[in-house]
């Protein structure tokens with residue numbers, strides 16, 4: 001890990017994005033286990049460097065599309081944790097007025113075009129976002145986050161090909177956390193690197209270390225440059241690790257069944273993206289320890305306030321069911 | 328007889344049929360671990376050849392089920408959530424249902440598709456829609472949606488033995504429900520309704536989880552002196568027109584309760600059939616109680632308001648009672 005080519009303010013920016021995601025997700029996990037959140041939640045803990053590194057390389061005009069595991073993407077793009085938390089509680093003050101929930105958060109004002117609960121559902125839409133930029137001669141770039149599991153959906157293949165044939169400014173970011181639910185990626189595909197699939201569509205495919213936010217930032221910046229230059233899409237495969245279960249509370253229905261290799265899990269956990277970056281920033285004296293602590297306590301405080309505000313917010317009015325329909 | 332949960336009854340149906348017929352196998356995402364516990368434990372007994380974990384590729388998996396079915400196997404394809412059937416739509420609508428007819432009777436497709444249908448877990452639009460009505464609209468796809476463990480087991484076993492494509496829809500909200508499940512082998516024929524409650528004033532026709540909504544409403548209505556006959560169709564395609572029409576001939580009033588979006592809902596089909604067939608015996612216009620005509624919301628309060636509730640059923644019955 002090194003940041004020689006990355007400005008210090010970018011380093012700190014990435015660090016804050018990661019920290020904000022981590023503290024938010026820790027709070028969400030706790031709330032879910034306490035039975036305070038409806039539905040189900042899929043946490044992004046362990047994968048934060050991917051969203052943070054990618055989004056730090058984007059402008060506010062660039063757009064992203066996310067998945068069922070989407071909280072980290074929203075935060076990395078600059079989402080408001082108060083409105084996010086309220087949405088997770090299903091409250092009227094949430095991003096989608098309580099109509100969307102954990103798997104459907106969007107903030108169109110910051111180019112976050114929506115989280116999608118259907119695996120692979122976001123890729124075609126991201127192609128369309130890229131198409132709109134191309135059509136209107138805009139500089140905008142479209143990014144799509146998706147998992148290793150999604151790379152086995154037809155939509156992945158069709159989307160890469162479509163984006164490639166039109167040379168659209170789309171960046172496909174595959175978060176390979178090695179599992180789709182309880183199925184190891186290696187059981188669901190006969191290749192090690194999903195990036196290899198890019199060759200079949202005539203676009204570059206790169207593998208990057210998903211625990212190294214700087215590397216993610218670097219490969220994204222290069223893909224953005226390529227996209228803005230009109231040279232077309234890129235597939236980035238970030239090798240990453242999902243710290244927790246597929247969904248919170250999965251122990252209950254696993255009923256003692258296991259599906260992860262403990263040794264592999266321990267090894268991956270040692271590569272915690274927050275810890276790595278924290279150590280890096282401390283060792284390289286980018287920010288003094290007391291300032292790092294202040295940063296952390298400010299974020300923790302902001303998350304606690306978001307939870308409190310969400311709790312005290314009203315449920316959506318029943319009339320809201322008949323709002324946001326046909327114009 | 329032992330009281331068993333819905334999940335346990337489904338598990339038994341799958342295991343018994345796999346023991347009985349070596350051509351029967353199961354495939355889908357995480358069927359080994361069992362995202363819905365009904366497939367749990369089957370891998371331990373039957374191994375990886377007959378309990379196949381697949382990649383997340385609904386279209387290919389459903390289609391592979393068809394291909395295996397026309398080549399002598401009897402696949403059960405678990406597509407997890409009903410909304411994921413949308414990704415396999417082509418293979419179901421264009422191929423599975425039509426093949427036998429389209430190829431002039433040369434083949435048949437003994438395939439079972441299974442999925443959880445409908446709302447109740449506050450998971451938002453992508454995981455909470457009921458989809459049964461789409462498949463009722465497709466010629467030659469059978470659709471079953473049992474509401475009790477006993478019916479679930481008997482109907483699923485019939486589906487596995489059926490020589491045609493059958494969609495078996497279960498519901499997360501019914502997973503923990505218990506009923507008496509006979510120890511001895513039994514089948515429940517596809518297409519036969521169950522009269523859950525006899526009554527002379529109004530016929531309430533429904534299927535799946537809303538059976539319990541209808542029964543709750545009937546109880547309240549009874550206290551007012553209105554006796555509702557509650558019919559659990561159990562099968563949606565083909566459905567038991569005879570049982571429904573006989574009941575309406577007796578009561579003269581018809582209320583269809585269905586967790587579909589309203590247009591072209593299952594309820595629409597039942598109501599139209601009743602209006603066509605026994606118009607002269609109706610004392611009041613037929614009524615439909617369905618979801619509100621909006622996408623599925625996440626908020627539990629909103630979700631509840633979208634779904635047909637007991638109060639909605641009671642209001643519809645009152646409407647029919649206003650005519651004499």
Ligand SMILES: Cc1ncc(C[n+]2csc(CCOP(=O)(O)OP(=O)(O)O)c2C)c(N)n1
Pocket residue numbers: 068069117118119120146147148149150151177179180181242246356383385407411414
């Ligand atoms: C079309 C579709 N099929 C199945 C599911 C159920 N499901 C939700 S998440 C998931 C695993 C996705 O794996 P991956 O794409 O690797 O993302 P990860 O959860 O690892 O972030 C599955 C199968 C779904 N939501 N949508």
Ligand SMILES: [Mg+2]
Pocket residue numbers: 147148149175176177178179180181
């Ligand atoms: Mg994955």
